[in-house]
Amino acid sequence: MAHRFTFEALERTLRDVMSSYHNSKTIFGGKVIVFGGDFRQILPVVPRGSRSDIVHASINASKIWDHRKVLTLTQNMRLQRNGTSDEVKKFSDWILKVGEGKLAVPNDGYAEIDIPKELLIVDYDEHIHAIVQSTYPKLIENYMSQHYLQSRAILASTIEVVDQINNYVLSLIPGLPNHKITLKIGTPIMLMRNLDQSEGLCNGQSLDNVGLYLPKEVFSHGQLYVAISRVTTKEGLKILIYDKDKKADNIVPTTTTNVVFKEVFANL
Numbered sequence: 001m002a003h004r005f006t007f008e009a010l011e012r013t014l015r016d017v018m019s020s021y022h023n024s025k026t027i028f029g030g031k032v033i034v035f036g037g038d039f040r041q042i043l044p045v046v047p048r049g050s051r052s053d054i055v056h057a058s059i060n061a062s063k064i065w066d067h068r069k070v071l072t073l074t075q076n077m078r079l080q081r082n083g084t085s086d087e088v089k090k091f092s093d094w095i096l097k098v099g100e101g102k103l104a105v106p107n108d109g110y111a112e113i114d115i116p117k118e119l120l121i122v123d124y125d126e127h128i129h130a131i132v133q134s135t136y137p138k139l140i141e142n143y144m145s146q147h148y149l150q151s152r153a154i155l156a157s158t159i160e161v162v163d164q165i166n167n168y169v170l171s172l173i174p175g176l177p178n179h180k181i182t183l184k185i186g187t188p189i190m191l192m193r194n195l196d197q198s199e200g201l202c203n204g205q206s207l208d209n210v211g212l213y214l215p216k217e218v219f220s221h222g223q224l225y226v227a228i229s230r231v232t233t234k235e236g237l238k239i240l241i242y243d244k245d246k247k248a249d250n251i252v253p254t255t256t257t258n259v260v261f262k263e264v265f266a267n268l
């Protein structure tokens with residue numbers, strides 16, 4: 001989500017531009033503005049910000065919010081592409097409960113939640129190999145296939161963990177790595193912003209296969225919800241929770257941290 005200052009700057013600019021037509025106090029200069037968003041998803045990033053700094057950077061902490069009319073989307077279209085069975089409904093409800101912090105009640109802030117057994121990768125020797133193998137089966141035969149690559153991704157909570165996965169995958173693919181930016185022709189990259197939507201060069205997407213790799217737990221509101229809500233089917237989601245000490249003792253972790261700042265839902 002963008003910082004509320006972004007919207008406030010637009011609001012003031014439109015009010016200024018439209019001031020000869022409207023009273024200079026008319027919000028957004030009298031223009032109707034449609035925003036899309038989901039408060040269960042990641043909130044504005046405030047470097048070294050506290051929970052309260054982050055919540056107060058959200059658009060619903062702005063004066064603009066007093067003028068909103070909220071319209072709510074109620075169906076998960078991403079999952080419904082593959083039918084509308086009871087199983088789809090159950091999975092869709094589970095995703096919402098994670099997002100709204102309704103699993104390990106009260107889940108206000110940081111809470112430990114159970115991950116359903118069928119989503120977990122538990123039987124493996126080497127953890128990075130296991131998540132890559134699960135998300136990118138037969139990688140060497142398929143790594144030049146655009147369809148194979150664009151429908152799957154491994155997600156993790158920090159950039160360091162993503163780098164580890166990238167380095168491992170690149171070590172499997174034949175060819176010399178580029179020296180400055182470690183890419184090879186055909187390897188998938190995640191875009192930080194939309195470049196060309198008609199060419200499919202956009203961020204945020206639906207994926208058939210998501211491998212969620214958690215050697216480090218999530219640390220901010222909405223991270224877990226965003227990760228688990230990328231898939232088009234429940235079968236497409238696999239989660240590997242890696243804990244070195246537990247693995248050494250042959251204990252399989254089945255819970256992970258979920259972070260929900262519930263006050264952000266208060267005035268929706």
Ligand SMILES: Nc1ncnc2c1ncn2[C@@H]1O[C@H](COP(=O)(O)OP(=O)(O)OP(=O)(O)O)[C@@H](O)[C@H]1O
Binds near residue numbers: 204205
């Ligand atoms: N009215 C619709 N009918 C059929 N499919 C739809 C409809 N709306 C959205 N979808 C499909 O649902 C998926 C998600 O849509 P979209 O990316 O627009 O949602 P979003 O809310 O921006 O997602 P998110 O915020 O979770 O990234 C896409 O695959 C899209 O094609």
